[in-house]
Amino acid sequence: MAVAARKASAKSKADAKSSSAPVAPKPAEFSKEQELSAYRGMLLIRRFEEKAGQLYGMGFIGGFCHLYIGQEAVVTGLKMAMIDGDQMITAYRDHGHMLAMELSPRGVMAELTGRRGGLSKGKGGSMHMFSKEKHFYGGHGIVGAQVSLGTGLAFANRYRGNNNVSVTYFGDGAANQGQVYESFNMASLWKLPVIYVIENNRYAMGTSVVRSSAETDFSHRGLSFRIPGIQVNGMDVRAVKSAGEMATEWCRAGNGPIILEMQTYRYRGHSMSDPAKYRSKEEVQKIRAEQDPIEQVKARLIDKKWASEDELKAIDKEVRDIVADAAEFAQTDPEPDVSELWTDIVL
C-alpha cells in the first residue's frame, strides 16, 4: 500500500520535473564550508591510501590492495548528495568509500593489516568490509557481483516503501559483466531506486576502455533498458555532488534507476603489484598536474581567500594525525584470536 501511494504522489512530481531524460546539471558553486569539508574528506582518503601503500610496502598489509588515489572526488561528492539511510555498495577499490561513509579509519586500516580491531575482525581484508550501521554494504571481490546486490538493496527500499536510494558503484571493467545488464533490466522494470555509478577510470586492470568496450560512452549503457545516464566530470567534486543530487531526486521521485558515468582517473596501479606498463607516465602526470581533485578545491579556497596556506596545512596535519593514529593502531593491534577461525560461519 505504502509503495503504491508513494509511487502515485511521486509520479505527479516526476511528471512535472522530468518528463524528459535528465541532463547533466551545471556544477553547483560550493559554500566555504562545503569546500572545506570536501577538501578535508578527499585529503583523508588520499593520505590514508598513501599510508596503506606504505604499510603494504613494509609487509604489514598482505594480498591485494587497490588504492583509490585520484578518484577521491567521486565518493566525496556523492556522499554530499546522500541522506541518512541511503546505502552504498562497491567492489574492491573500497577504502575511499568506507572513509566517505564515515567508517572508522582505525577499523579500516586494522582490517587491511588483518587485526582483531579491523572492521571484519581481520577476516575480510582490503576487499571485504561492511557496516550495517553506516549503511555500507561492502566491499566485494567479484567484479560486477555488487551490481546485482546493490539492485537488491534498492529492491528492499521499494519493498519497504522508504525514501532511500541505493548508490551502487562499479568500474568501467565491471560494466561489461552480464549480471550488470540483468540487474539493469529488473531495476528499470520494477522502478527500483538505484543510482548506478560507473567509475570510469579508463582502465580495467591494464585494459583501456577502448580495448575492452564496444560502447565507451558508459552513460549510454542503460539505453536499451530505458535507464537514462549522464557523464560527469568525476575530478570535480562540485560536478559530482550536483549530479548526485539530481540522481537522488530522480530516484526518490519514483522514476527508477539512473546511471552516472564518473569520468575519473586512478594514479596508482590496479593493485600494489601493477607496474602500469599499459599507460605512459606523461598521461598520469598530466592528469595529476591539471585535474587533481584535491588541488582544484585547494586552489579555489586560496583564490577566494576562504583559507590560508597555513589553515590548509593545519587541516593536512589533522588528517595526517588521524592516519598516523590508524596506522599505529593497525600495526600494534593483535591478530585475531585463533578461536575466530570458527566463528561467523553460520548464525
Add this chain to the structure above:
Amino acid sequence: MPIEILMPALSPTMEEGNVSKWLKQEGDKVVAGDVIAEIETDKATMEVEAVDEGTLAKILIAAGTEGVKVNTPIAVLTADGEDVGQAGEAPSAPKAKAADSDTPKQAEDDAGGKAREPSQEPSADKDAAKIPAAPKAEIAADPDIPAGTEMVSTTVREALRDAMAEEMRRDPDVFIMGEEVAEYQGAYKITQGLLQEFGERRVVDTPITEHGFAGVGVGAAMAGLKPIVEFMTFNFAMQAMDQIINSAAKTLYMSGGQMGAPIVFRGPNGAAARVAAQHSQDYAAWYSHVPGLKVVMPYTAADAKGLLKAAIRDPNPVIFLENEILYGQSFDVPKLDDFVLPIGKARIHREGRDVTLVSWGIGMTYAVKAEAELRGMDIDVEIIDLRTIRPMDLDTVIASVKKTNRLVVVEEGFPQSSVGDFIANQVSQRAFDHLDAPVITIAGKDVPMPYAANLEKLALPNVGEVVAAVKAVTYRS
C-alpha cells in the same frame, strides 16, 4: 626526525628485490607522490613513490644492488634543516648476486594463486595442536507431536506451498521471487495461490535471469528482508552459483559477523524424467562443500513442510533441494498450527539391527523399497533419512553404525566426491573398529544423464543395487 625509506614489498609474494635506479639524487627535494626510485621485483619493475616530503638526504642502497630484502632502509629523508644523524648509518649492504646464478622465480599474475610464506604453514609437530577444534553445535530434536494430533495426507507440493504461505502470513519481510512464481502459479505449481493471497509486491515474477535475480535476492537479504528465491530447477542455478557461494555464503564470515544473508534458494533438484543431461543433475554434493550454507533435502511431505518453515526462519542462506518426482507423492503431515523441524537433524525412518542404510531426498525411495525386499530375506534394516546434508547429523549415523556395524549409503548424484563418500570417510575415521564390512556407497553412474529411456534407467541407482549392497555387507550373497 629523519625518515627511513624502506625497501617496499610490491607484490603479495615479494621477499626481496633489486634497486635498479634512483630517480632522485642526494640533496633533491621530494614531495609526496614523487617517483624516487625503480625497484625490480619478481614480477615487474615498479616505481617507488615518496610518501612524505623533505630532502633525500642519503641514499643507503646504491642503484644496481640486487637481493635487497623487504624493509631494508634504502634511503633517508629529512625535513628542512634536519640532520641525517643515526639513520644515515648504512646497513651492511646485501651482496650483489651474479645475474647468471639467479634462479628465475616463477611469475604469478594478479589473479593467480599465491604461495604462502613457509612460516605461515603450520608444521605438523609444532603447530598442529594450536589449530582450534571446530565447535560442536547442539541441534534440537524434532518437536513432539501431541498424541491425538490429526494427520492429513498431503502431497509434497502442497506441503511446500503451505509452508511458504504460513511463513508469509507470519512475517511481512518474507517474499518469494523467481521465474513464473506469480501469474503462472509456479512452473511446478509450488506457488499456487500465493499471488492471489499476497499480491504482486510479495510474489514477484522475475525475468529469465538467474544470476541477476539471485544477486538481487541476496542484496535484499543483506538489507534485512527474507527472500525465498525459487529456481525453476537447480540446473539453472549454475548461472547464479557465484552469487550463492561468493555473496550469500561468505559475507557473514567476511564481515566478522556483522552482515549475513537470510535467504532460501529452493526448487527441484536432480533427475526428473527424460529431460537429459542439462536438466538432470543432483547438486547436493556441490552445495554441501561450502561453509556458510545450510543444505536441506527432504523426502516426506512433513519434512518438506517443517524444514522449509525452518529454512525461511533461519538467519543463514539455505539451499533447499526438492525433487520433481516427489512433488506429487503424499505423506501424512501433522495438522498443527506451527510445525517447524530442526535443520541439521537426521530422522530414523525405520529402526533395525542388521545394517544401517542412509539416504535423503529421492534416494529414500530406493532405500524404502529395498528394505521391504530385505525384510523378506530376514535382514532387519535401519533406515536413516539424513534430511539435512549440511550441517550433517553424523552422530545419528555413527550411533546407528555402532549398533549394526554395517553401512550402505544411497544417492542419485555422481559418484566422485559424493555425499556418500564423505559419510563413508567420516564413519571410517570415527567408527572404524565398529565396522564389520566395508562401507558401500551407491550413487548415480559416472555419466551425463542420457535421454533414452533404457539408458536413463541404467544411469540412476536402482533397488536391486541397494539390495545387493546390503546383502554384501551382511555377507548374505
